[in-house]
Amino acid sequence: MKRNRFSAPGEKFAQLNKEFDITGSDFKITNGFLNRLSELGLITESEASKLAGGLNSVTGSTDSVGELKGAIDAISERVKDEDGVSNLLKLLENSKEILDNLDGSKSKTFPVDPATAAAELESFLKSDDADILTEKEKESLKDVQTALTIADKLSPEQRTSAEVSKYMSILKQSG
16 A cells, blocks of 8 residues: 655644644654654654654653643742743743644744754753752653654744754754
8 A cells, every 4th residue: 555645744744633633732752653753754764763762661652742831830830949040941931832832833933943942951951950850850851852853843944044053052062
C-alpha cells in the first residue's frame, strides 16, 4: 500500500492533529508521534531518535501539555521570591505561551522563537542556577524543552536570521 503524501505543510499539520490532537491539553509527545513527524518529513529520523532519547523511559512520552503548563506554573510560583530568577521566570512564561500554541494554529508568532527558548532552557538546565530546582522539576523542564523543539519543527517559518543568530550564540555559550 502506498503512503499518503501531503504536499502542503498545512495538510501535514491537519493530518497530525487528526491523529494526535496536538491542540488538546492531553497531548503528549510519544515515540509514535515522533515517528509520524519523521514519516511526514517534518523532522529527520536522526532528530526523531534524539528527541525520543529525551522521553520518559517508563512511559515513553512526555507529560501532557496540560501537565507541563501546570509544572511551569508550580515552578514559577515556588521560585518567584528567590534571588536572580528573573531570567528563569521570563523563560518559563515564554515557554508556557509557546505550549499554548504548540502547533502554531492560534498565531504564527511566538513571544520568542521556540528553538531559542529550547536552547535557553537547555542552557539553564546545564547551569549551576538549575540547582534551585528539584529533580522532578528538572524532568518537567526537559519535557518542556522537547515540546519547544517540536513547536519549532511545526512552525519553521518562525525563523529569521536574527533569531537564528541568537539561537547559535546560546548554543555556543552552553557548549
